[in-house]
Amino acid sequence: MKEEAFGSPAAATGIRFLLLAAVFIAGIAAERIGLVEYLSDPWEREYVLFLAGQHLYLVAVSMAMALVTGLATGIVVSRKRFRKFAGVVMYVIGLGQTIPSLAVLALTMSFLGIGSKPAILALYIYSTLPIARNTLAGILSVSPAIIDAARGVGMSPARILLEVEIPNALNVILTGIRIALVINIGTAALGYLIGAGGLGDLVFTGINLMRTELLLAGALPITILALAGDYLLELLSLLIVPKGIRMAG
């Protein structure tokens, strides 16, 4: 099923920033004194930044791995020879997403113990599907007429892949990467539970101790990171996707 691209980037951005502002205002209004006080302590500030760093580390490594496998799988399965395996492969990869994130984390923990390794593995499993699925869908959606023309001109299959199929599929692929990134950032918050650190530390501690300023100190950055990641990738896609293809919708 094709997804419509919605509105101008400006409209979506506008909505994003509105929500961001709302989040900020709500957060600040609700616990203004608490949060500002908390963050005015340099130790705490440093701690938040440290956790953010850990968080990003988890995200970065798992995304890198997911990119490699996701793109590779999507491309391989789109080749005529392997197309009949597409359904099965996608379902298996998809299991990683069907199974709740918490359960995946719990399972990796039982195999790899606690720490960042199992967390990265779980995040990797979780992020691969959107990338693989969108890569496959994007490549398959390239009009067969275009590929036929490319073959007629004498391009080799590798060339066609690089110069025709992937550029035309880039839009859809980047959307998949975007979805994966956002899911990843959100799920990485759970990494704290199995000892991987990250901003989830503040959130869960805040819930347990009923200290809202901790909670917000964790939740807000995660949200900001997710929104920022989403926005950055959208910018990236505006830059990378060839203009002609973007205009064609």
Added chain:
Amino acid sequence: MIEYDSVTKVFGAGKTAVTATDNVTFTIEQGETAVFLGPSGCGKTTLLRMTNRLESITRGNIRIRGREIREMNAQELRLGMGYVIQQIGLFPNKTIAGNIAIVPRMLKWDKKKIDARIDELMSLVKLEPGVYRNRYPVELSGGQQQRVGVARALAADPDILLMDEPFGAIDPINRDQIQDEFLRLQAQLRKTIAFVSHDIHEAIKMADKIAIFREGRLVQFDTPEIILMRPADSFVSDFVGADRALKALGLLRVKDAMNREPRNLARADMTAMEALKFIEDNNFAHLIVLRGNRVLGFVSRKHLKFERGNLEALAEKFPEELGVREPLRDALSAMLLHDLASFPVLDDNGGFAGTISYKNIQKSILELYSEYQDE
């Protein structure tokens, strides 16, 4: 019948306004097929869609059997008309029977009546009900689908059919066939039909009258013969094509032009010498050899010189036979192909009825032409 009275349609407003239809006035009589013809963007489809109020009318009136359609309930209006579109538009989630039954169901017919009607219509469009009733549109070819489309439009037996390039999506071979079948259907049912087309050949074939549009204006509304013989202006004559005489030949039949009392006939038992003398005395190009009223062939000087025996043995068969009902265009084609200036014409039983020649054909075209000049 459908009356168009100064019908105007404007899209948009102010500077960007586009006049799609400009003061169009004409009437389609009951039982007539009017083809709206013209290049793309000329407003023919807009006019059709105003007839069932899928587009609103900016100015002017459309009257169906005297009633203004603007005063009627739009839905009721449409339920009383059949609508066939180029993309066919069969609902893929319903069976063939389900598709045909839609309007009768909305009109609350009882089930038995609907079932009977479905069978009746499917036979009418030559789709075996037993086989196709429960199939889905996706299982049928384009031509078959559009036949269902026509059946669906006729389901509630409306007086009026609106057709928007209905055969456009069908390949040319099947298109010919479905056009022929539709003509036969219309001869039987005599509906009032507004038919949009951009194809002059289709228009000539299907229309009782053709309405030619240009940039929203009605340029000419006449029978195909008049349009061919007396185009209103250069736009029409260009649109119709420089070969309009040949197109007109498609409309005339051999029986309209043939010579029923030709003199260059000879009996099969005539001898070669007698025949040769007959030819030279009258300066004929050839003689048609008959046995009774069966055509055996022809003989010319080269067949007869220095020959003995009778014509039966010497006659050369005609490469083609022409019937009284065939269009003159086919006759001309045969003459050009076989380099024969005249052909025998056979009646419906295969017996000799007369001859047809270049001269006959030319005479009838000229007669047609002058007939429409005098009006």
Added chain:
Amino acid sequence: MNLFVFLQENYSTAMYLTWEHLWMVGLSLLIAICTGVPTGIFITRNKQLAQKVIGGANVIMTVPSIALFGLMLPILAVFGHGLGKVPAIIALVLYAELPIVRNTYVAIKNVDPALVDAGKGMGMSKWQLLREVEIPMAVPVIIAGLRTAVVMIIGIAAIAAYVGAGGLGVFIQQGIARSHESMVLAGALCVSLLAVVVDLAMGFLEKRVTPRGMKP
């Protein structure tokens, strides 16, 4: 094999938690369907509105679930419902809305305009069109959206255990807290199984609901 022993011994707890989990998911899904599908149908009339609504829902999706729980806590605590099922169900409904509204909208929008034209030209009213053409053709895609939604919120409901909502996440949470490996695995396995089974069931439903004439 501690896992199976654990499950055997704590069978009733497991059943209870499963039931709790399903209850939360079911109620949220119901609310989301009742609000989401009509919304999806409604916004097909106005493209601007559609963009705003779906854009808004998209943004909610971007917020990580745990963060949403966290953000709702202080606000809902004012009403005495900071923890427990209320924030969980609110969050589940919010997250389920996007796939449902978006799929409904896209499904109806994607109905071939030629069919809509044919239907209107035949004399169908707006309602009849929706009923006879647009909705039957949209149902498979709507069900696909439901499938995405329900699998997603089964997962989020597991996390909701951390805000006191109960459900199978409790096994995982308690298991990690007490370093009780089989409890963790029991929780993970049960909720995974639940998700996979529901996904398969929805898959079958999707196939059954696709009108015969439209199977690709």
